[in-house]
Amino acid sequence: MERFSFGVLAAAMLALWLEQLPPVIPLAILFCAALLCWRHTALYCGALAYLLSLSLQFAWQMQSVQQIVAEHSTEVCGQVVSLPRQFVESSRFILQLSDDCAEKQQIGAGGRLELRWYANAGEILPAIKAGQHWRLPVLIKPVRGLANPGSPWREANALVDGVLAVATVSSATGARLLQDTPSVRQQLADQFADCCLQYAAYPLWLALTIGERPFSAELWQGVQHAGLAHLLSISGMHIALLFALCLMFKPLLAQLGLREPWRSLSLWSLALGAAWFYAALAGFAVPTLRAVLTLSVVVLLRLLWHRASIWQFSWLVSACLLLLWPFLLLSFSFWLSAAALAVLALLEWQHPQQPGIPALLRRFLLFQCGFSLLLLPIGLLLFQGIAPFALWVNLLVLPLMTILGIPLLLLLFGIMCLGFSVAPWCWQLLDALYWPLLWLLDWAGQADGWWSLPALPWQNALLLLPALLLFWCCRGRWQLAAAALWLPISLPILLSDTAHDVSDAPLQLHILDVGQGSAAVLQQGDAALVIDLGPAYGPVSATRQVLLPFLRYQGIRQLDYVLISHDDSDHSGDWPTLRARYPSAQLVSDIRRLAPRFHCTDLPKQWRGVRLQAIRAGSYRPEPANEDSCALLLDTGHHRVLLPGDIGAREDALAASTGPVDVLVLGHHGSKTASSLRFLQALQPKLALVSSGYQNQFGHPAPETRARLSLLQIPLLNTADSGYIRLDLSDTTVRYQLFRPRRFARWLENSVTDAETVVANE
Structure with a gap:
């Protein structure tokens, strides 16, 4: 069984790098042939079983998608x-x-x-x-x-x-x-809102009971900066905690006169039933379903009196989950949970439980430090960043929440679920218990609590693991060897935070994928200039959902200027949200309700060595529409990039003010009324970019615009196809990278060359 489990896990890792999934029929034939020699080919059977399950389920999924989308x-x-x-x-x-x-x-x-x-x-x-x-x-x-x-x-x-x-x-x-x-879940959610909506901790309670997270942007940022996302969403830890609480009823069952094996059967069945009910309350979200399936395997092995080491158990559970649910290989949380289970097995083996309160406290500290250190490479690999507050915040908060906060919440919520009324003072005391956590999350949200390392190669993140294992598990000269191994790997991490102090940091222009809208970021080091904020309407805010996470991911701490081209919701976005995160940023725009101090042309003429030219093709209007857009010309000395907003009919005046450019962001998202043949001939761009939504209702970029670009042999990159586009403007040639084709699982995304070069104007 161990070899079979290894085969499943190896095939799952391999599938991340396949260009195409293998066909079902040949896989089935190979699997049947391997079964005939099971004793010697268990490893191959596991690998073939996983690939067969993945191919079958993916084929059914794609067939269903094609049929329903065709309608x-x-x-x-x-x-x-x-x-x-x-x-x-x-x-x-x-x-x-x-x-x-x-x-x-x-x-x-x-x-x-x-x-x-x-x-x-x-x-x-x-x-x-x-x-x-x-x-x-x-x-x-x-x-x-x-x-x-x-x-x-x-x-x-x-x-x-x-x-x-x-x-x-x-x-x-x-x-x-x-x-x-x-549904019962809906009724409980409505009942919970009626009694507790007014309490400050209600969003946290709802996340820990029903599995919904109605967090504000500020609260969610605090959760991420504090590294507490695992604590404030129903996950394996919460399911296991409830399971363990149910096991504490064993003395009660003994007093009822139940004897073995009926007492153990009743106890484990009760605990497992409570875990399944808790997962149902969370809507059987992926982490909860994964946790209850794992506990089901635990109970099954326990009832069958089958003894297995924690290592064997980890391999078996991971293999079973992947066979039943092969798409879990695309879930970051699955690999994080699998790594956490392996770390738990390692720490359990290294630090066995000993009696006494001091030993329990020492073991808790060792486990928390071990988890934080040994999961660091996995976090870097999956999320390209570190939450530096995570270790000490978990040391402060986890005992309080595990011992008091979560058990009391589940107790009161369980009483409410059974139809009994809960006194208001109980909820008030619980709200007071959660106040330190709320204060901590508010502080973490305002602090610079995320170290982003997007440029760290994934190989470096993986190579950190052997060094950490040597340092944690070994003593003496082996720790010195771990330190020697750690230094050359961690040096890029230590130096990456000081990259913003270097005057020759690379200059990059980022065209974000915000759907049918526009948002761009000009970055050098940790400083940036933003051009347009993406769409904002109703609950949708690309400023909050795309731009702010991107700025955090890139490690941008200093936002100098924000230019909004005109007063359309797909460009003007959500300025108050951005200003709350970067209060020192200066807004430059003709939109008087947003920028009463600075007009479009008040943009400085130079920013970090880049010449800026803000161009108003028409007359000033306090509520500028498409043709009144404030266009921006970037001139690095080597390259010239034009972002014209939504200008169409006034393109001739714009071309007269700019002259030839290297890169053109198409006006009005590639509309047929913009980017005329005369305009393109005047600018002579070597590369055209367009920001548009996938299968948008306007048909942007229009076939007429594509035809004009094709006639002039100007290559076009569309965010709807390629995702985010990065232009590297520091070299003598313009290099671009496309984000969507560079993801894992090439069989899910089309494989496209991720870097090309365009010769710059001389």
Whole structure:
């Protein structure tokens, strides 16, 4: 069984690097042939079993996606399986497809749709509840997330969660509520909100009980900076904690007169049932489902009196999860949990439990330090950064939450679930208990609590692990060897934080993937200049969801200027949110309601050696529209880059003010009314970029614009296809890198060359 488990894990690692998944039929034949010689080929059987499971499930997923997306405009039936996120003008929820519509077969039944319902003018959306069955007319699109460094991989997450496509309700009049039976989870969530919504700690309580995280942007930033995301979401730790609390009822069962083996059977069944109920309350999110499946294997082995070492158990559980759920290889949390389980096994072997309170405290400190150090390479590899507060914050908060905070919350919530009333003073005392955690998260959110290391090669992160293992597990001369190994690997990490002090830091222009909108960042070291903030409407804010995480990921601490080209929501974004994070940033714009002090042309003529020219093609307007956009010309001495905003009809005046350029960001997202043939001939760009949404309703970039670029042999890069685009402007040639093709799992993303060179103007 160990060899079989090794084969499964090895195949999962290999699958991350495959260009294409192997076909199902040859894999099945090889697997059947390997079974005939199981004794000698268990390793190969495990590898083939995983690849076969992955290929089969991926083929079914892609077939269902193609069928349902081909419908485009259709009616779907299903059950709401998530707690809806209700806003004033929209609602978002997950719909699990089912054959509720008797008149036609539901394509992709059993799969899920990520649904969005927008209210028309004067329309009031119905109250969507989890558990309801709906028949809805929808427009369907494939899942396509924004691809930026430091942002979630939406396509991979959709595979893990079983989401087939994204759908938008096309007509409220055609929607039909087939069955109005809210789920138990929805009823408990409503009951919890009625009694506890007014308490400051309610968002944390909701995250720890129902699995929903209605965190503000400031609170979520504090959670990330403090390294407490694992504590404030229902995960394996919380499931295991509840499981352990249930095992404490063993003396009670003994007093009831139960004898072995019935006492152990009842105790383990009770604990496992409570764990499954807790996971159900969290909506069977990926971490919770993974945790209860692991505990189920533990209980099964216990009841069968099968003894296995923690190493054997770790390999077996990981292999079983991957076979049942092969898309877990795309989940960062799975690999983090697998690494944490391995670290736990190592620490348990090195520091066995001893009696006494001092020994217990010493063991807790050693485990926390060991986890923080030994998981450091995995965190660097997966998240390209470090939360420096994580170690001591966990040492302060984890005992308080584990011993008091979470058990008391689960106790009060359990009493409420059983139908009993909880006195208000109980919730008030619990709120006071959580006050230090809230204060700590608020402080961490305002502090510079994230060390971003995006330039660290992944090989360096992996090579840190052997050095840490030698240092932690060995003594004497082996620790000296670990220090010698650590120094050349960690030196780039130690020096990376001082890169912003170097005057010759590379100059880069980042074109962010914000969908149908525009946002760009000119960066040198830890300082930057931002041009446009991306779209913001309703609950969607690219400023908060894309731009701010990117600035943090890049380690940008100093934001000097923010230029907003004109007053359209796909460019003007969410300035108050950005200003709250960078209060010293100066906003330069013609939009008077946002920038009463500085006009467009007040932008400095130079920034860190780059000549800046802000150009207003028309006359000044306090609420500038498309043609009044403030264009920006960047001149590094080697390269000239033009960002024209949404200018179209006034392109001739703009061209007269700029002259030839090396790189052109197409105006108005590549609209057919912009980037005329005469304009392109006047600028003579060697490379054109466009920021547009995937399958956007406007058809940008327009076929006419593509034809003009093709006629002049100007290559075009589109964020809808390539994701985020980085231009390196420090060299004599313009080098660009595309983000989307550089991800793992090439079989999920199209493989495209990730770096090209364009000859600069002489």
